[in-house]
Amino acid sequence: MTKSSANSAGNKTRQRWLLALLGLVLMGWLSIVAAIEFFAPHWVENTLAAQISQRLGVGIAIERVSTKAFEGKIAIYGVEVTDTSGEPLLGFGELHLDYSWLSLLSPVWVLESAQVVAPSIHLRLPANGPLTLMQLLPSSDGPAVETPRWQLKRLTISQGELSYRDQRVQPERTFAIKNWGLSLKDIGTESANGEAELHGNLPAGATLDWTGRIGLQPFTSSGHLRLSQLSLPDTLKWLPEQLPLAVQDGRLTLDLQYQATLQPTLSVSIKDSALMLSEVSLAQLDNAETRSIATVRSLRADGLAFGYPSGQWASKSLSLDGAEVTLERDSRGEFTLLKALAGPPRETVSAPSKSPSIDWAGSIQAASVNDVMVHYRDLSTRPNTTLSLGPLRLSATPKAAKAQDTVAIELHSAMNTNATLSLLGELGMPSVRANLPAAEPYFSGQINIDALALTPFAGLLAEVLAVRLPAGSLSANGQLQWQTPSAPSWAWSGDAAISSLRLLHARGQHLLSLKSLQVEGLAAQGTPEQVAIKRVLIDSPKLRVQRQRDGSLSLNSLLKPRDTRAGTTPDVFIDTLAVRGGTVAFADQSVQPSMATALSKLNGSLRRLDLSGRQATTISLRGYLPNAAAVAIKGQINAKKPRQFMDLSLRTERLALPPLSPYASHYAGYALNDGLLWADLNYRVNEGALNAENTVRISDFTWGEASDSEAATGLPVRLGTALLKDVNGDITLDVPLRGNLSDPSFRVWPLVWQTVGNLLTRAAAAPFKLLGGLASDDDALSRIEFMANSASLSAPAQERITRLAASLADKPALRLSLGGHSDASKDIMPSENPEAATQYRYELAKARAIAVREALESAGVAAEQIILEQPKASTEASLAVTLAISLP
Structure with a gap:
């Protein structure tokens, strides 16, 4: 056999082995698929559900399970998990899983997609115990189990519902998210994407929208979260302590751009975010009576930045548009709002700090207030004082950075409807920047008040003076400086004027009125208190x-008693x-x-x-x-x-x-x-x-x-x-x-x-001392002396009568009484007949008086000024006519 023939035979042998191996693999795969197709539904519905239920101590009900093993798909329908009391924990209508067969041979389990339809999650926090959903977490007891590596390429959740009940307080708090949906791409232990979106409907018409990324190693999240039109009263119910004020209405909208890391330590960074409150209504509860104290059309903070645990925060702008605030001072002189905010005294229990405290520091770059009305009512004065400020416009803009943060303030407003108020100045803030010493706050600016009616301040004036104030207006223009604890603590310089002023006594009688009172060059300060005025003109x-x-x-009763110890x-x-x-x-x-x-x-x-x-x-x-x-x-x-x-x-x-x-x-x-x-x-x-x-x-x-x-x-x-x-x-x-x-x-x-x-x-x-100085003593002034047995006037007597006559002529209102006298021992009649002697002396006394009268008349004295008295003949040594001054 040639070498080529041998190679060909070998190849054929290997091909047969490969075909056999592929056949075995195919048979194994078909067996697994067939097992999954025919046995997995029953095993999941019964065995797996029973094992999980037994291990976690919960009830699990599965309506049915279907598989398409050849396509790598599993669908689970009608799942409901309940606790031991039968209350639902979670469930879903449908779960569709699309897995990769190849991943079964890989160390990373891969799910191509997971789709959950109509999930329902029920969270309940009982009065005693942890969150009920915590029962589904495996116990930490026992040996550690290595977490499998997994990858979910796409997760879709639709028609979801989530409810939460907090039974630690009564009445219990509830919360629900309805019709929410989630889409998530590429998540798992090997995830490098984690793109996600979440949308849902919150109670009272609010909505939840979130787009971002999630990472699991480490656990991180970033993205854009928007909570729109949250019910403010419902939201505030979740505070650990209830506010002393009743929030009757209002909506909260949050628009956050964030980055967060949960491992190994928590850190959060928020940038370019916004917060808005709208249609807010605040009320105060007083003896079961609800009184409105504030309404806000819109309060918005833009360009929000926040860092944790750095403690830094900032806002590019803060704007308040359309608000109405009512401040009230009760009959005891206490502000009801401050009393409400203070609330009843609470015992404080100090606890050791588990984490270092954070020094929060931040700034607002610009602020504006528009269309704001402030109403003030003082029930401690008689009459009650009622004032209003607004519509008010206020803007605050940071100035060039110095050693201290400063803000340019501009304010314009009406006061009590007709008057106007404007303020333009600079406000120094306590320094919050690093490496800078603490700075004292201050204000420096120009204040103008025009045509402010004084009548609404009558109650405040009545605290000091027992007067009424039916008319008058005030205008002022000056520079105000304020800074503590420096001396002086405040200073004012400028001009002021009061016009058409009327003051009445407390009983209603007129006290004071004036056309105008102009004060020029007024300089006043506090601590120590000093007032210097260049000129005051009262017209x-x-x-x-x-x-x-x-x-x-x-005037003595105008000033009411005051405690002189209160100040100098x-x-x-x-x-x-x-x-x-x-x-x-x-x-x-x-x-x-x-x-x-x-x-x-x-x-x-x-x-x-x-x-x-x-x-x-x-x-x-x-x-x-x-x-x-x-x-x-x-x-x-x-x-x-x-x-x-x-x-x-x-x-x-x-x-x-x-x-x-x-x-x-x-x-x-x-x-x-x-x-x-x-x-x-x-x-x-x-x-x-x-x-x-x-x-x-x-x-x-x-x-x-x-x-x-x-x-x-x-x-x-x-x-x-x-x-x-x-x-x-x-x-x-x-x-x-x-x-x-x-x-x-x-x-x-x-x-x-x-x-x-x-x-x-x-x-x-001594009247004769005033009638020409006739003598040096009173006796000579009141007597005209005669010789014995004579009624003739001597030359000195005649001269005295002439001078007396001149004085009487100048005093026609006076009357001069003449009393003639005779003396039995000196005025002797030759006849020894006693009766004739008496008659003689009587006639002699009368003749003497007539002689004086005739002399006076001859000197110009009117006859009606002279009165002849009854002559007197006596044994006393008297040879005179006595004179007496009288009035008719």
Whole structure:
């Protein structure tokens, strides 16, 4: 046999062996296929299900199993897994597996595709115990089993349902995802793709959409997750502690781009993501009553970035559009929202930290607020205070990076409907950047307020003053600085104005009104509190001051008591305070009838008004009392300590006295018919010592009818004033005052009245001293002496009568009573007849009085001014005519 023949025979032998081997393999494969085709369904439905059920302690029911072994396909229908109590755990309607026969010969099991139709997963967390689905996980007890290598090229899930019940709280929480579907490509221990999509319907119309990748070695996930229109009230139910506020409505949308690694440690990175809240409604529960406190149309954060465990977060923009917020302060002065957020006190239990704490740090690059209304109601004031702010527009944009993060703030809003508010400034944030020390927050910016009605603030003003505020508006423009704990903690510089202001007493009477109050160059600061003003102009103020029936001034009751320990009095300095066209009305109800007068056309200024008392204030004011009587006040005074230093002068001219008649009726017992007053008052105080010079001139003065006042002084005021008149009919008084203001019992006006009363008393007691200075002593002034047995006037007596007549002629209101006298021991009649002697002396006394009368009349005294009294003949040594001054 040739070599070629031998080779040919060998080839044929090998071919026969190969064919035999292939036949055996084919027979084995056909046997396996036939076994799977005919025995696998029964084994899966019964044996495998029973083994798994026994091992896991669950019930497994399989409707049927079908195979197409030659095609490498298995289908399982109607699977339901239940726990020991019969409650469902999971199941599906159909499971279709398409496997690769070749993978059975490979170390990697390969499923070409898996399709699950109508899966249902039931998660339940009982009050005690783990999640029920954990029963399906094999026990960790026993020897470790090597996990097989596997590969699933495509997984499709459709018509899925997932439900979750949390029974740890009552009522129990529930959650469901319906009609969800999942597609997954190339997943397994050998996966390098893991592309997936998940879509489903959440409760209350919300949706779930996710596209991304999943890796198993290590376990990682990345992709885009969008949760749309989640019900906010339902979502918040899953918080471990309920919020103190009731979320009645609202939707939450999350749009996240993320990367996450679960092994070997958890790390999450979120970038270019967004969060939006819409149609949110917040309410507060108060004694079973639900009150709305806020509604939000849209709150959106864009460009969100988040890192865990780095603790870094950021947002490119935060925008709030369309919101309405209500803030309320209860009758005890506490904010109801803060009380609600605080909630009841809870005991805190400290537990050891299982992981290091994370220092969260981040920033918002830009923020905007649009169409926001804020309502404020304060029930602690009387009347209640109601304010509104909005619609409000706010934008916040980061500025160039410095050692501290700063934000440019711009705000525009209406206030109480008609007023406007604008703010433009810079806000410094506490530094959160690495390697930088902590920075103190600050604000610096321009604030403008225009035409802010003050009436809504009446309740706040009533906390300090017992007044009503029916009208007035405020405008302000200035620079505000704020920073703590630096000193000053805040500072304001700018201008302000109040217009059309009206203030009433608490009982409704007019107190103060003004056309405008302009404040220029206002500089104020806190800690320490200081206020400096360049100029204040008060235009057309009208102030009403009233003296009550009890003698107190109405102004004294305006300031309500306050705790002086709450703070110190601010240091206030005003360079110039000017008044233009002012009126001060004064009414006195402590006298009857009541008295009223007014100082009008008041103009002038106070210079260097220093309420700290470091320097004296210069005063220069001028106004007019009724009948165009001018009043001028000039001088200096220590505004804080007037009892330490004062040097003031008050001058008035041609002041009509009849309007002051109620005072005269009350204190003097007579009304005033006529009179004009000139006054020059000078008061000087130095270290409590008063030195006052008061010069008063009254002309054309006439008393009126007597009153029945019980407070009348009882002094001879009519006679005294008549005697005090000079030859021109004027009364001129110098009333010096001395005293110590440091003496608590010292009072100026009682001292003035006492001084005037002493003048009146002395005038009535020694009237002839005021009638031309006829003698150096009272006796000579009141007597005209005669020679014995004579009724003739001596030359000195005639001269005295002439001078007295001149004084009486200037005082026609006075009456002069003449009392003739005779003396039995000196005026002797030759007749020894006693009756004739008596008659002689009587006639002699009468003749003496007539002689004085005739002399007076000859000197120009009107007859009606002279009164002859009954002559007196006595044994006393009297050879005179006595004179007495009186009024009719």
